[in-house]
Amino acid sequence: MSYRILDAGDAALTIEFGNIIDPALLAAVNALDAAIQRLQGAGELPGVIETMPTFRSLTVFFDPLATDRDTVLAALQPLIDAAEHGTPVDGRHWRLPVCYEGEAAPDLAEVAATLGICTDEVIALHSGSAYLVYMLGFLPGFPFMGDLPERLRLPRRAQPRVRVPAGSVAIATALTAIYPWESPGGWHLLGRCPIPLFDARRASPSLLAAGDQVRFTPVSSDECRAIEAGLANGEIDPMQWLESTPTPAENAA
Template sequence: MSKFAFDVSPLGDSAVSVTFGEEINYETHKKIKMLMDLLERDSFAGFIECVPAFVNVTIYYDPLIVHQEHKKRKKDDFISPFKAVSNIIEQKLEQLETDKTFQQRTISIPVCYGGAFGPDLEYVARFNDLTTDEVIHIHSAGEYLVYMIGFAPGFPFLGGLSEKIAAPRRSSPRTSIPAGSVGIAGMQTGVYPISTPGGWQLIGKTPMKLFLPNENPPSLLQAGDVVKFYPISRDVYEEMVYKEGGQ
């Protein structure tokens, strides 16, 4: 019996979703991350990949391989591939030691705040009755947990934003947001890794590339990473773009 509550449900015939409650927080993410790490270190026959979200992780598998492997071990005991995978996951969950910490990378991301790079910085400041300098200070002083990558290739959903600078999405999304734009939406912050439509409030831009299509994995950031932002000037931004081939 697992030490904590979870729910395993099928997603079609080749994936299951493991959900750990409804609260988006560090403890929930820790369980997701530890299960992913365990499955990737000690996978089962037919395992393809794990895809994390805020409160659950989706595990993809090849049902034919799962069925054949189960049949090898228990010839007279027929169960569905979903049930076989569910049993494996429950066994893995019993092995999790949630009182232990897991290793996290810390990635520092430079940001040129305001101006043409952050056209919504003044709105975020007014909305929270702050100055733009106060918004920059609060945003760059925080530490943010990467809960998941999604929406666009390499786009990190970051938790840990101070409620002092939280702001609603734009009522009318922009049709095109430049790659590298740093935004705020509700209690989250994030970075647009590619040019895409979007409705987040833009407060700055980074010269770093977050989407690296020729590398494996193609995303600079991964679920479980910690992100720290630090402010840079427009001159430093331009210099980094020139030297590092950024945005």
């Protein structure tokens, strides 16, 4: 696996492992990120502030008053070389409810017509796959997940929406995602997930993380509203949709 080192101003550098969305590249990014976190936890890598992982690259931010690019890169080089052979992390497994009905699914019929299939088949295809969380971005807690079944792949909408409701479950190209917040957006909206993906009061504010796997379970509009009500009054914990968490030994295997 080849990589490039890119300068990002005078206080950051980016290690780019490739230019496609691929689990092998994500494995390299995650391995490098985890190695950096371990060294920081041991009090090493002085001057390194934080990292920002993506599908295919990792940006490392450092304090130019405490260190410099060459020193950081020299410290990172053996970690980069090892990360190229990183194995995919077995993250947590989630099964999240999605309502594919009515106002929750404004683009479902149009997507089905464009693809030449019925809406039930769209729902079956979308809810029948496990999706890898490649990265969080665009909005706090927004998960970019792949890989969408080939039969469902469409370009983004020609006309983006000014407002996409929070919780909207969407598809575009080879990816699917959930909008944690109301925002503009140009993806096709197939449904709505009532589970909040970001809560600043939690120790880990984002519910999902890169390396997690997500499956969707269709629920009715009534079931969706009942889940929302239970979450609002504290009777339901979002963590109940977590199916499994790997042990440290499993991830180290």
